Amino acid sequence: MTVRVRFAPSPTGYLHIGSARTALFNYLYARHVGGKFLLRIEDTDLARSTEESTRSILDGLAWLELSHDEDIVFQSDNADKHRETARRLLAEGKAYRDFTVREAPSDANVKDAIKDRARAAQGEKNMRDNPFRDLSEAESEARAAAGEPFAIRLKVPMHGRTAFDDAVYGIQERNYDDTEDLVLLRSDGHPLYNLAVVCDDIEMQITHVIRGQDHLTNTHKQVLIYEALGVTPPTFAHLPLIMAPNKGKLSKRKHGEVVSMTTYRDAGFLAAAFRNFLALLGWSAGEEQEIYSLDELIAKFSLEGIHRSNAVFNFHESDPRKWTDDKAIWMNAEYIRTMPFEDLLPFIKPELKAAKLWRDEYDDDEREWFESTVNLIRQRFFTLKDFSNQGRAYFSEDFDFDPAAIEKNLSKYPDLKMWLPELAERFEAEFDTLPYTEENIETVVKAFTEEKGTKLGVIMNGARTLLTGVAVGPSMLSVFETIGLERTILRLRSQIAWNA
RNA sequence: GUCCGGUUCGUCUAGGGGUUAGGACACCGCCCUUUCACGGCGGCAACACGGGUUCAAAUCCCGUACCGGAUACCA
Numbered sequence: 001m002t003v004r005v006r007f008a009p010s011p012t013g014y015l016h017i018g019s020a021r022t023a024l025f026n027y028l029y030a031r032h033v034g035g036k037f038l039l040r041i042e043d044t045d046l047a048r049s050t051e052e053s054t055r056s057i058l059d060g061l062a063w064l065e066l067s068h069d070e071d072i073v074f075q076s077d078n079a080d081k082h083r084e085t086a087r088r089l090l091a092e093g094k095a096y097r098d099f100t101v102r103e104a105p106s107d108a109n110v111k112d113a114i115k116d117r118a119r120a121a122q123g124e125k126n127m128r129d130n131p132f133r134d135l136s137e138a139e140s141e142a143r144a145a146a147g148e149p150f151a152i153r154l155k156v157p158m159h160g161r162t163a164f165d166d167a168v169y170g171i172q173e174r175n176y177d178d179t180e181d182l183v184l185l186r187s188d189g190h191p192l193y194n195l196a197v198v199c200d201d202i203e204m205q206i207t208h209v210i211r212g213q214d215h216l217t218n219t220h221k222q223v224l225i226y227e228a229l230g231v232t233p234p235t236f237a238h239l240p241l242i243m244a245p246n247k248g249k250l251s252k253r254k255h256g257e258v259v260s261m262t263t264y265r266d267a268g269f270l271a272a273a274f275r276n277f278l279a280l281l282g283w284s285a286g287e288e289q290e291i292y293s294l295d296e297l298i299a300k301f302s303l304e305g306i307h308r309s310n311a312v313f314n315f316h317e318s319d320p321r322k323w324t325d326d327k328a329i330w331m332n333a334e335y336i337r338t339m340p341f342e343d344l345l346p347f348i349k350p351e352l353k354a355a356k357l358w359r360d361e362y363d364d365d366e367r368e369w370f371e372s373t374v375n376l377i378r379q380r381f382f383t384l385k386d387f388s389n390q391g392r393a394y395f396s397e398d399f400d401f402d403p404a405a406i407e408k409n410l411s412k413y414p415d416l417k418m419w420l421p422e423l424a425e426r427f428e429a430e431f432d433t434l435p436y437t438e439e440n441i442e443t444v445v446k447a448f449t450e451e452k453g454t455k456l457g458v459i460m461n462g463a464r465t466l467l468t469g470v471a472v473g474p475s476m477l478s479v480f481e482t483i484g485l486e487r488t489i490l491r492l493r494s495q496i497a498w499n500a
Numbered sequence: 501g502u503c504c505g506g507u508u509c510g511u512c513u514a515g516g517g518g519u520u521a522g523g524a525c526a527c528c529g530c531c532c533u534u535u536c537a538c539g540g541c542g543g544c545a546a547c548a549c550g551g552g553u554u555c556a557a558a559u560c561c562c563g564u565a566c567c568g569g570a571u572a573c574c575a
């Protein structure tokens with residue numbers, strides 16, 4: 001039997017980090033065993049589902065390059081089948097009509113309301129005490145025929161327990177006493193989550209359900225539905241949750257952008273790097289390797305390697321330099337500086353284009369210069385954005401000067417205001433005949449420094465600031481060379497920074 | 501409240517009866533260097549607690565604590 005897994009997000013917001021990892025694990029498992037990775041949009045909550053969310057989720061998956069097999073299933077399209085299934089269970093006596101008048105949904109904090117209600121019941125609550133559970137068939141039919149609204153609830157057996165062998169958490173058991181007669185169909189005829197999921201998973205012939213462990217109790221309910229339907233449940237694998245730094249729930253509402261996949265795409269992350277990071281959040285191959293290509297992840301992924309304990313996504317809200325997890329940033333930087341140039345180019349190009357820094361010559365005449373420049377500057381970059389921000393001066397004459405750099409490297413040495421234009425003269429004269437190479441540049445700059453009776457660092461850092469606008473970067477000799485003689489002279493003469 | 505799950509450096513994790521408890525990120529120091537966020541070397545830092553089983557427990561069992569999840573006519 002071929003393995004079929006699905007990723008089933010509800011379109012109530014963008015793709016967040018937890019869902020993304022669930023999608024990734026499903027994808028990796030499917031690819032590992034040569035199965036199918038399916039996508040189902042759980043849009044049965046008409047009030048909260050939006051098309052925009054669906055699009056955003058699809059965008060996120062596309063960015064992560066998690067391509068699905070077969071057509072996307074929209075759960076709402078199957079509502080009739082879900083209703084039919086509920087009616088069948090009713091007809092078979094495995095479900096019953098509940099004529100209890102529906103409570104108005106509490107508007108405030110739903111979670112808290114539920115918790116309060118549960119606590120108030122003080123364990124006194126008998127999950128089987130619904131007065132309509134044992135209503136005679138005749139009376140049930142009569143009341144329904146009279147037009148009285150009813151919900152359909154599953155008739156959970158009085159004695160026994162649900163059990164399944166979770167691929168991650170092992171044997172899971174739960175007494176029927178702890179599960180209420182769950183509603184399958186709302187009184188307005190709307191099918192509910194657990195019913196819809198089971199019906200669709202059966203219909204889609206899902207063999208493995210890989211999802212967050214927040215679904216563990218749902219799974220018991222779903223097993224009950226499978227049993228009522230006489231269908232063997234799939235294998236379940238529940239994933240540990242991804243938590244906020246305070247070990248609380250990571251939520252869109254509380255933590256905002258940092259949990260959204262699009263944030264990472266827009267911040268200049270490479271999908272490969274982020275995927276790699278995500279894969280290691282709750283899974284490990286049991287070895288010390290950290291960097292994995294997609295093919296390696298697929299080759300090494302296994303359900304056995306999934307952890308049971310939750311993982312913290314360690315971002316620092318108050319520190320702009322660590323706005324997201326350190327390791328994610330490090331991994332992205334690692335990819336940026338070690339990827340083959342040809343693989344990186346397709347990402348740098350659009351980045352530079354968007355910043356109006358791209359020139360077509362980089363593709364042919366200046367290809368060599370472009371490549372060596374990128375290889376030079378990418379060593380200290382963290383995201384693709386750095387190419388257009390910190391790297392701007394390499395590609396454009398229109399760049400800003402970092403005030404801190406001016407302060408540190410120029411203001412402190414007023415003589416530089418004269419010296420650097422003078423150095424420009426010197427360059428112009430010397431390199432009229434001499435080749436503009438690192439070696440020769442070093443000789444010229446050193447001689448110049450000695451004449452002025454100053455330290456090499458003063459001249460070099462002053463020049464760095466004028467040439468690149470920032471205080472950090474590669475070896476200054478390389479910078480001189482890659483910026484080129486002409487632009488070096490122009491920038492050394494410029495007084496813009498001094499007037500800033 | 502009840503049910504379920506979890507607990508190894510700050511974080512991600514390896515290990516799963518005998519290890520100097522390993523790696524990565526972060527942090528700190530030294531080196532390289534004109535700067536630096538690259539690189540090299542090094543350092544700091546963990547088995548939640550209490551019982552038991554055992555010659556031996558981070559590892560197995562029980563309990564406690566703490567954290568998390570669930571408990572809807574949401575998904």
